[in-house]
Structure formats: structure tokens, C-alpha cells
Amino acid sequence: MSNLIVSRFGGNAALNSNEVKKSAEIIRSNPDRRYVVVSAPGPSLNELGITDLLYMCHSGFSNHENCDGMLAKISERYSEIVSGLGIDFDVGAEMSALRKSFEFGMNLDYIGSRGEYIMAKIFAKFLNWPFVDAQKILFFDKDGKPDREKTFKIAGEILKDYERAVIPSFYGSLPDGKIKTFRRGDCDTAGAMVACSVKADIFEKWSEDAKIFSADPSVIPDAELIQNITYNEALELNYMGMDLATDDVVFMLRDAGIPMMISGIHVSNDEAMMISPKLPPNAMRDVVSCIAGRRNFNVIHIQKYGMNKIYDFGEKLFGLFAKHHIACQHYLSGIHQMSVVLKTPRFELTRGQVIAEIQHEINPDSITVERGLSLIAVIGEGMGTVKGIFSKILNALSMAEIKVQMIDQGSDKLNMILGVYDYDYEAAVKALYKAVILNEEIL
Numbered sequence: 001m002s003n004l005i006v007s008r009f010g011g012n013a014a015l016n017s018n019e020v021k022k023s024a025e026i027i028r029s030n031p032d033r034r035y036v037v038v039s040a041p042g043p044s045l046n047e048l049g050i051t052d053l054l055y056m057c058h059s060g061f062s063n064h065e066n067c068d069g070m071l072a073k074i075s076e077r078y079s080e081i082v083s084g085l086g087i088d089f090d091v092g093a094e095m096s097a098l099r100k101s102f103e104f105g106m107n108l109d110y111i112g113s114r115g116e117y118i119m120a121k122i123f124a125k126f127l128n129w130p131f132v133d134a135q136k137i138l139f140f141d142k143d144g145k146p147d148r149e150k151t152f153k154i155a156g157e158i159l160k161d162y163e164r165a166v167i168p169s170f171y172g173s174l175p176d177g178k179i180k181t182f183r184r185g186d187c188d189t190a191g192a193m194v195a196c197s198v199k200a201d202i203f204e205k206w207s208e209d210a211k212i213f214s215a216d217p218s219v220i221p222d223a224e225l226i227q228n229i230t231y232n233e234a235l236e237l238n239y240m241g242m243d244l245a246t247d248d249v250v251f252m253l254r255d256a257g258i259p260m261m262i263s264g265i266h267v268s269n270d271e272a273m274m275i276s277p278k279l280p281p282n283a284m285r286d287v288v289s290c291i292a293g294r295r296n297f298n299v300i301h302i303q304k305y306g307m308n309k310i311y312d313f314g315e316k317l318f319g320l321f322a323k324h325h326i327a328c329q330h331y332l333s334g335i336h337q338m339s340v341v342l343k344t345p346r347f348e349l350t351r352g353q354v355i356a357e358i359q360h361e362i363n364p365d366s367i368t369v370e371r372g373l374s375l376i377a378v379i380g381e382g383m384g385t386v387k388g389i390f391s392k393i394l395n396a397l398s399m400a401e402i403k404v405q406m407i408d409q410g411s412d413k414l415n416m417i418l419g420v421y422d423y424d425y426e427a428a429v430k431a432l433y434k435a436v437i438l439n440e441e442i443l
Contacts, residue, residue, distance in 0.1 A: 006036075116170045139151045168190075169188075170182055196252060204262075228279055239377075329375070393435065
């Protein structure tokens with residue numbers, strides 16, 4: 001039984017003609033890959049990405065500067081790709097249209113979209129597939145937010161007429177028909193919207209190298225690869241900094257019941273990772289899927305006797321953090337004390353003012369700030385159903401003589417987040433990896 005696959009290729013897959021050839025080889029290797037969503041050529045070691053160059057040109061033209069050099073670089077990138085692919089594609093005509101767009105004063109969103117627009121047309125020519133402009137099938141509402149309902153309806157109807165198609169990512173259209181771009185780094189949303197529109201069986205995300213490890217490879221060089229996780233686990237990994245896909249994309253695909261495969265154009269098939277609403281029956285893995293961590297947090301400890309009887313205590317405290325745009329990562333509370341974990345950079349910018357306002361608004365009995373905390377998450381769907389898993393985690397750290405500063409377990413029992421000092425981070429990750437990934441006996 002065949003599957004309908006929507007494949008999204010990032011900027012690294014369009015760096016040059018060799019990368020495009022490799023991407024096309026992947027596409028052609030499976031006839032189920034029917035809709036391909038592509039990005040503009042991304043940055044390399046010695047070159048800016050096409051989108052960056054387009055934005056710089058827009059700024060230059062707006063300030064009446066000479067942008068011939070940057071336009072020449074854009075033309076050279078596309079010309080190299082076209083020449084290497086050996087296709088009949090008029091880069092000169094596209095560049096002439098692009099220059100006129102600058103001269104006519106087209107807005108930044110329109111200019112930024114042209115990198116994907118041109119690259120998708122090149123991909124379509126090389127594959128000998130139809131090109132479908134994202135402006136006609138991806139939509140935003142009047143507030144500039146992706147309009148899923150309209151997109152799913154219209155894109156689904158239009159793409160029914162195309163057995164296969166290449167579609168640009170990064171942009172769509174507003175209700176007035178004008179082009180609107182997605183946020184930088186959010187092109188996966190375009191691919192996910194296409195996948196939901198055509199009711200795909202699988203959504204694929206391809207990049208240069210997308211190996212996902214079960215622990216920080218800088219700490220565990222031979223960490224095992226993750227091959228199967230759930231969308232709920234993916235959200236936890238996102239929070240811990242792995243950035244598998246934006247939370248919006250995860251929610252969209254999870255709600256549609258569409259699995260997402262993440263792989264790299266230069267990795268083997270057995271190194272790909274599948275994210276599903278539920279783990280497939282043949283998924284060979286233990287209950288813990290990953291150990292992920294982040295360093296450099298601050299913890300602010302606030303003590304006030306009778307705090308539990310002050311009905312607006314939390315409202316005042318978190319209102320102050322919100323006022324200064326400080327996101328609270330975790331908080332733990334007792335009868336007389338509350339500890340709040342904060343990202344260090346933002347808090348340090350306004351630390352003195354925030355503490356002064358807490359003193360004025362809440363009048364705590366004491367307030368202290370602790371620096372240098374790392375958060376380590378042990379993540380696994382169904383951890384709450386396994387007897388002894390949490391004691392095993394804490395015993396591993398105890399045997400490694402690591403003092404745990406904080407323990408936080410969500411109500412869904414999907415993870416356990418542990419706070420340790422930054423200087424204990426690596427030792428903690430190693431101890432946990434041996435205990436719950438390798439399942440080594442702790443002596």
C-alpha cells in the first residue's frame with residue numbers, strides 16, 4: 001500500500017548543484033514523495049544565504065545605495081546551480097524581474113520571498129514536475145498569522161489536480177492577496193500546512209545532517225541515536241533546546257495524526273528519526289527516549305511567612321516577571337517559600353530593578369538569587385507507568401555524588417526535570433545515561 005509523502009527540504013539542501021542533485025535523488029527514490037516544499041539556498045562557510053542577501057539589497061535600494069555587487073552574488077549562486085544541473089533555465093530573466101521589484105519599491109516580504117520562488121522553479125525544472133506558487137495555496141489572516149482553515153481547504157482542492165508538485169516555502173498571501181512571509185526559521189510551517197492540506201501519510205523534514213542523539217553528544221560522544229519518539233516527547237525536547245520543529249508544527253501534525261520523519265540528505269536511512277502521535281508497535285526502545293539539558297539558569301528564592309494565605313501572591317510575582325518580559329521556566333512552592341527558575345541573560349539585564357519591585361510589591365521576608373543552575377530532563381512516554389524509574393534516576397545521581405537542587409515532574413509523568421549546578425552538569429548526564437539509556441547496573 002502506497003503512502004502520500006510531503007517532503008520539505010531546507011536551505012542546506014539547496015546550497016549548490018551537488019546538494020540539489022542529492023535532494024533530487026532522494027525525491028526520485030520513492031514515488032510516494034509527491035509534494036516537495038523547498039527553501040532558498042542557505043548560507044555556507046564563505047557565503048551568506050540568498051534570503052540574507054535579498055534583505056540587504058532591499059535595505060540598500062531603500063537607501064539609494066548601489067547593490068550591483070549583491071545582486072551579482074545572487075545571480076552567481078543560482079547560475080552555478082542551474083549550470084551544474086544542466087537544465088535550461090533563464091536565470092537572467094529572473095534577475096531582471098528581481099531588479100525591477102527593487103526599483104518598483106516592493107515591500108520586504110515580497111523581496112524576501114523571491115529566494116524560495118526562484119529555487120522552487122529550478123527544482124521543478126530539474127525534476128520535470130509542475131511548480132505551484134505558494135502565494136496561491138498558503139494563506140495568512142489579516143493579523144499575519146497562518147490561516148490553517150483557509151489553507152487546508154483551498155490548497156487541498158488545488159493540489160488535487162497535481163499528481164506531483166514543487167512548492168516554495170517561507171511565504172503565502174494575506175487576505176488582500178499581498179505576499180506575507182513566515183518568520184525566519186519557520187519554513188517547516190509551510191511544509192506542515194501542505195501535508196495537512198493533502199492529508200499526507202508522512203511529512204518529511206530534510207536538512208544537511210539531522211542525526212538526533214539520546215544525550216548531548218558533546219558529553220556522550222557515542223550516544224545512541226533516537227529513532228522513534230512521540231510528539232509529546234518532541235515538545236519536551238524542543239523546550240530543552242533540541243529544536244526538532246516549532247511547537248506550532250508539532251501541534252499541527254499531531255492533531256492531524258501525521259507522523260514526521262526527520263533526516264539528513266547525507267545520512268543513511270537507519271539514522272532517520274520518526275515522530276508519531278503514538279509509538280508504533282514495532283518501535284524497539286526503552287521507556288526513556290532521551291536525556292536533554294540546558295545550562296546557565298538563575299533561581300530566585302522568595303520567602304514570606306503566610307504566603308499560602310495571600311490570594312494574589314502569585315499574580316503579583318509573575319506579573320512583575322511578565323512586565324519585564326522574563327519567562328519563568330519552572331517554579332516550586334511550599335507554604336512559606338517559592339523558587340522560580342529564570343533564563344539568566346534576560347533576568348540579569350533587569351535584575352536590580354526586578355528585585356527592588358518584588359521588595360516593594362510583595363515585601364518578602366527574604367529574597368536570594370542563586371546562579372549557575374543546569375536543568376536536565378529525563379524524557380520518556382509512559383515513564384509514570386514503570387515502577388522504580390524515578391528512584392532509579394535519583395539513585396544514579398546519588399551514587400555519582402551529585403547534589404540535586406530541584407526536582408520537577410509534570411502531571412503527565414512524561415519527564416522528570418532535575419536541577420543541578422552547572423559544574424555537575426556533565427557528570428549528571430553521564431550518570432543518567434548509564435542508568436536509564438544503557439540500563440547499566442548501579443553499584
